[in-house]
Amino acid sequence: MAGRGNTGGRGGRGAKDTVAEVRRPEVRLPPLVAYDGEGLEADGDYDGVCFEETDLADASGPGARFMDCELRGCALDRTELVRARFIDSVLTGVRGVGTDLAGASLRDVEVVDARLGGVQLHGAVLERVLIRGGKIDYLNLRKARLKDVVFEGCVLSEPDFGDAQLVRVEFRDCVLKRADFSAVRMESVDLRTVAELDIARGVERLAGAVISPSQLMELAPAFAAQIGVRVEA
Numbered sequence: 706m707a708g709r710g711n712t713g714g715r716g717g718r719g720a721k722d723t724v725a726e727v728r729r730p731e732v733r734l735p736p737l738v739a740y741d742g743e744g745l746e747a748d749g750d751y752d753g754v755c756f757e758e759t760d761l762a763d764a765s766g767p768g769a770r771f772m773d774c775e776l777r778g779c780a781l782d783r784t785e786l787v788r789a790r791f792i793d794s795v796l797t798g799v800r801g802v803g804t805d806l807a808g809a810s811l812r813d814v815e816v817v818d819a820r821l822g823g824v825q826l827h828g829a830v831l832e833r834v835l836i837r838g839g840k841i842d843y844l845n846l847r848k849a850r851l852k853d854v855v856f857e858g859c860v861l862s863e864p865d866f867g868d869a870q871l872v873r874v875e876f877r878d879c880v881l882k883r884a885d886f887s888a889v890r891m892e893s894v895d896l897r898t899v900a901e902l903d904i905a906r907g908v909e910r911l912a913g914a915v916i917s918p919s920q921l922m923e924l925a926p927a928f929a930a931q932i933g934v935r936v937e938a
Contacts, residue, residue: 724893724894724895725892725893726873727853727854727875727895728833728853728873729833729835729853730815730835731833732793732795732813732814732815733793734773734775734793734794735753735773736753737754737755737773737774738753738754739754739755739757740754740755740756740757740759744761744765745761745764745765745769745786747765747766747767747768747769748767748768748769748770749766749770750769750770751770751771751772751774752770752772752773753772753773754771754774754775755775755777756774756776756779757777757778758777758778759776759779760780761779761784762780762781762782762783762801763782763783763784764784764785765784765785766784766785766786766789767785767786767787767788768787768788768789769786769789769790770790771789771790771791771792771794772790772792772793772794773792773793773794774794774795775794775795775796775797776794776795776796776797776799777795777797777798777799778799778800779800780799780801781799781800781801781804782802782803782804783801783802783803783804783805784804786804786805786809787806787807787809788807788808788809788810789806789809789810790810790811790812791809791810791811791812791814792810793812793813793814794815795815795816795817796815796816796817796819797815797817797818798818798819798820799816799821800819800821801820801821801822802821802823803824803825804823804824804825805825806824806826806829807825807826807827807828808827808828808829809826809829809830810829810830811829811832811834812830812833812834813832813833813834814831814833814834814835815834815835815837816834816835816836816837816839817835817838817839818837818838819838819840819841819859820841821839821841821842821844822841822842823843823845824841824843824844824845825845826844826845826846826849827845827846827847827848828847828848829846829850830850831849831850831851832851832852832854833852833853833854834851834855835854835855835857836854836855836856836857836859837855837857837858838857838858838859839859839860840859840860840861840862841859841860841861841862841864842862842863843862843865844861844865846864846866847867847869848868848869849866850870850872851869851870851872851874852873852874853874854871854873854874855874855875855877856874856875856876856877856879857875857877857879858879859880860879860880860882861880861881863882863883863884863885863905864881864884866884866885866886866887866889867886867887867888867889867907868887868889869889869890871890871891871892871894871913872891872892872893873892873893873894874891874893874894874895875894875895876894876895876896876898876899877895877898878899878900879899880900880901881899881901881902881903882903883904883905884905884907885905885906886904886908887906887907888907888910889907889910890910890913891910891912891913891914892913893913894913894914894915895914895915896911896914896915896916896917896920897916897920898917899920902916902923904924904927908924908927908928908931909928909931
């Protein structure tokens, strides 16, 4: 499966000159070998493996390394992947609740049409990652570092970006419900095409982000409340 390479700015130079272009992952998977094992191994090394509809619920693979791998339609309920590394890999149609990826590293990774809830990615490092389609509830990215990450056409319900660092991150045609941006640090974060921008906490931390004029109007009451301004007719 091929990732989408860098694309030109939308609408010519003027619109995108205000925010740095995100570098998207370019995943080129080699011929893969079907996984024929059971569960996962701690510090396991998986290279060029295809996990097809594999039930990994309650499996434990802390510190595992996945390189040039594809996880397609896998169950990840309560799967323990603390400090795991995903490199040049694709996760398609994965599903589950309580997947633990705390401290994990994702580089040049595509996550497509995922259905996940309560995913733990606190302290994780994401670089050149595309999350496209699907729905993720209660995504925990506290203290994570995101660089060149695109959320595209997905629904994020109550995501927690508290104390995270976001550099060149684009939220494209997606939905953000009750997002927590407390203590977040942003640089070249593009929110302009978010279909629904609902910020529960941290509206004062949007320095470094770009929003649209219509979003500014929608967020005006929250901005006013933050600086103590009363708005009365």
